[in-house]
Amino acid sequence: MPGAAKGDDGMHGASMHGDVIAAIYDAPMAAQPWAELSGRLRRELDCSGTMFKFARADAADGRTRFIFDTAWDARESWRLYDSTYRYLDPTCHRPMAPGAVYDFDQMMPLSPDGEAERYLGFCRSIGASHALFTYLGEHRGVRAWLSISRDDARGRFDDGEAAALVALLPHLQRAAAIHARLEAERNSATIHAAALADIGVGVILLDGGGAIISTNRLADRLLDRGTAIVRDRDRLKVRGANGAALSRSLAGAGVGEGDGRVIVAGDGAGDPLHLLVRPWRDEQGDGAGAAYVVYVDSPADQAVPRVDALRRRFGFTYAEARMAALLAEGRTLEAAGEAMGLTLASARTYGKRVLARVGATRQADLVRMILTSLARLD
Numbered sequence: 001m002p003g004a005a006k007g008d009d010g011m012h013g014a015s016m017h018g019d020v021i022a023a024i025y026d027a028p029m030a031a032q033p034w035a036e037l038s039g040r041l042r043r044e045l046d047c048s049g050t051m052f053k054f055a056r057a058d059a060a061d062g063r064t065r066f067i068f069d070t071a072w073d074a075r076e077s078w079r080l081y082d083s084t085y086r087y088l089d090p091t092c093h094r095p096m097a098p099g100a101v102y103d104f105d106q107m108m109p110l111s112p113d114g115e116a117e118r119y120l121g122f123c124r125s126i127g128a129s130h131a132l133f134t135y136l137g138e139h140r141g142v143r144a145w146l147s148i149s150r151d152d153a154r155g156r157f158d159d160g161e162a163a164a165l166v167a168l169l170p171h172l173q174r175a176a177a178i179h180a181r182l183e184a185e186r187n188s189a190t191i192h193a194a195a196l197a198d199i200g201v202g203v204i205l206l207d208g209g210g211a212i213i214s215t216n217r218l219a220d221r222l223l224d225r226g227t228a229i230v231r232d233r234d235r236l237k238v239r240g241a242n243g244a245a246l247s248r249s250l251a252g253a254g255v256g257e258g259d260g261r262v263i264v265a266g267d268g269a270g271d272p273l274h275l276l277v278r279p280w281r282d283e284q285g286d287g288a289g290a291a292y293v294v295y296v297d298s299p300a301d302q303a304v305p306r307v308d309a310l311r312r313r314f315g316f317t318y319a320e321a322r323m324a325a326l327l328a329e330g331r332t333l334e335a336a337g338e339a340m341g342l343t344l345a346s347a348r349t350y351g352k353r354v355l356a357r358v359g360a361t362r363q364a365d366l367v368r369m370i371l372t373s374l375a376r377l378d
Contacts, residue, residue: 017167020044024171028179038069045148045161048072048127053091053145054179057138070127071151077126088119091145096135099169101162104131127151132165136173139180146172193217202296205280210235210250210292217308219296228266228273229296236294238265238275249277250292273298310370314358323350327363328370 020040027037034052042050051068068074086092090107104123108116123129128149136144148165150157193203193216202219206212211234215223223231230237238246245263260278276295310321319340326336337347360366 021171024175034067038067042069047148048151049149051147055143057141085122098135098137102133130156136176139177142180144176204294206292208291240266320354324354328367
């Protein structure tokens with residue numbers, strides 16, 4: 001690829017090249033995956049912009065994830081790209097061979113309809129007059145691309161710079177495969193945690209020292225409520241007469257090899273929770289990660305999965321969904337309002353909103369619609 005020769009800097013140094021490779025393998029595991037690497041590549045390759053793109057092979061482009069870093073304020077140009085020019089982006093529709101590097105001339109030959117010229121004009125207007133594109137392949141149903149660009153002041157990418165990018169591609173492709181695997185595992189963990197929340201079970205993972213590693217959304221809600229269990233800095237604390245039972249369980253006393261130990265938390269606060277504390281033994285791993293699983297069941301929160309399901313199904317607010325769940329239990333409007341701490345006038349207002357949102361005119365119709373929807377959702 002013809003272009004102005006560059007000095008011996010950036011990716012031309014062996015040490016710098018090694019640092020960039022290390023950054024590539026760090027990218028999928030970063031707190032904000034790929035964001036730091038995007039900026040690193042922009043600086044090392046002397047670009048005005050870099051962009052990673054990830055999309056499920058079976059998903060519409062609207063679900064595509066973009067991670068980019070630019071030398072300009074990209075907020076306005078991104079809005080314009082996303083609303084007007086995205087469908088002209090050649091990486092969205094042009095076949096690309098994994099491991100190959102393409103420039104604008106190869107990706108966007110002049111077209112009779114003028115769309116190539118239109119997209120190129122937009123790119124020039126934001127400082128992306130020259131670009132290289134590469135397809136990182138499909139991994140576990142996730143496709144990945146990288147594009148880098150320069151403005152006219154920096155000039156075209158020469159053959160040596162294209163070769164430097166090609167040298168990084170095997171590492172970028174492996175990192176994209178790691179990214180896809182991590183995303184699949186994160187999604188599976190999220191689905192499992194959500195499924196437990198949907199059946200009314202909170203889950204808290206603790207490390208060997210008793211520190212909280214992660215929670216599902218129901219456990220978060222119960223911890224935030226703070227009447228039976230609470231976060232004490234990064235640790236789980238049990239309120240009530242059995243406050244010391246958790247410490248004994250984590251120390252090994254009372255937690256056997258079988259089903260673990262049940263602790264009643266908050267029994268004096270009027271909001272008891274049942275905690276099942278079980279040691280987690282990873283027979284195949286090296287012991288890193290969770291050492292204990294705490295399952296939390298709240299007799300007072302048996303409507304929580306129904307509330308969450310109703311919010312997803314009908315688009316209720318939390319208060320509206322709770323009112324709908326209480327009415328579906330057969331409570332009167334007055335009793336539902338009392339359970340929610342509402343005045344009668346406010347209860348009637350929420351009741352009217354709930355009926356209007358589902359298109360019902362009577363409570364009996366509401367109950368039928370809710371029970372039918374929950375049979376499908378839960």
